[in-house]
Amino acid sequence: MSAVRRLYSCLCEDIPGRAEPSPLPVSQVAELARYPVKSMGGERLTRARFTSDGVAGDRRWAVYTADGGIGSGKTTRRFRRVDGLLTLRARLDEPPAAAPGDGEVPLMVFPDGREYRADDPAAGQVLSTLLGRPLQLRRQSSVQHHDEAPVHLVTTAAVRKLEQLLGEPVDVARFRANIVLEAEGVGFIEDDWQGRHLTIGDQVELCLGPGMPRCVMVGMPQPHDRLGPDARLLKLLGHAHQVRFGLQASVVRGGIVQRGDLAVLG
Template sequence: MAEIIGVIERLWRYPVKSTGGERLDSVEVDERGLAGDRLYAVRDADGKLGSGKNTRRFRRMDGLLRLSARLGHRIDGPELFDPLGRPVADPAAFLRAYLQREDVELAREDAVSHFDQLPVSVLTTATLDWVREAAPFTVVDERRFRPNILLRTPPGTPPFVEDGWFGREGQGGTGARLAFVRSSERCAMTGAPQPGLPHAPEILKAIVHAHDGRLDALAEVAAPGRLSVGDELALH
């Protein structure tokens, strides 16, 4: 029997990996994830993608989180905004000057996935409220954790309720089904500064101490569909 676990309060898409995203009223969900999410990234001459960390696929490029991007209804690429929220006329030229690297460009995803882990991240208000209590002297909102879906949970829902979803499917909107797999392993980006949010390393320390550094529910897309703010999400 289906269990209603919450209502979609906000939807987020991040057209350019590791930059700020855009809030949506509704969005199509396909096999890759939310349409247009992380479809672009800052890529260097070695093919590595701009990120908050260094790995086999990613290159740490400080400052990306101070930028933001919007896809809207554009089909020719995202609109990039500088740290003051002003649109950038020439993204490649701006990024090279801003990052002080001559080898970077704004690139569309090809054979190398732009996702760190799985394509869809869901975070509950119950868990977000716990973070606020655990780090009371800084500004906390969902942008620090970059979820695609912020789910409003009923009063009394315990934090980290997302852990109980793994191995099950959530259905919402028009046909969309998400197969929950595991939680994200959080890094220093949770406390990195971005517009309106100061540097706050205590956030990651609290999550590591209480929950092994894990936060949210990551999902694969089990069936395409459409999600909208206000939709109920039911767990099967």
């Protein structure tokens, strides 16, 4: 088992102040999304299949730089900042409601409307020309493409808190979460959920881990969602919430989740 996979499997363990289980309906699924190619625009879903690796088809492909780094909005040991990736969008070549499996190859939609399958050698050539550096598209292997965890969720209560602090609306699409939960109130209510399990609908159970650390991507323009640049968000999260927003999660029990499904905290 890889170090990253071991991390994913123990997100619920050793969290200070972990609450005692008390089953409680807390929210329902407002939105579902997946991002077939890491750091590109993605697609919103009416239903999604969850596996041990997260949402089926989510971030299974990525752009790789010449030194083997994974294209991202930041530079770390695994990742390399590649500006311009968010000008492209990726979708799986089946209706989103079909919740296809990991074997599907995404289609990349370029700014001029051209589409290429990720496994087409021409796609890497066109992408390299567009972004001005040698790039390749690859399917995930032993090195995980997810930043911190296979599933990321946010609540509308936390979005409202951010809007309150900022003094204007905030589009939840900036946070590129797999699940947006409709929850009452205003505040970072999910902080109290860390270390607990969340059952969604009739099938899926998630283990809720620590808060999700944010990076510059939250303020980058996302043309496909008509979002311009906004450097204020990362600074605001730094002052208000230790640069964290939403929760990391891993999948305890897989299955299908649909918009509108009830979420119960255990």
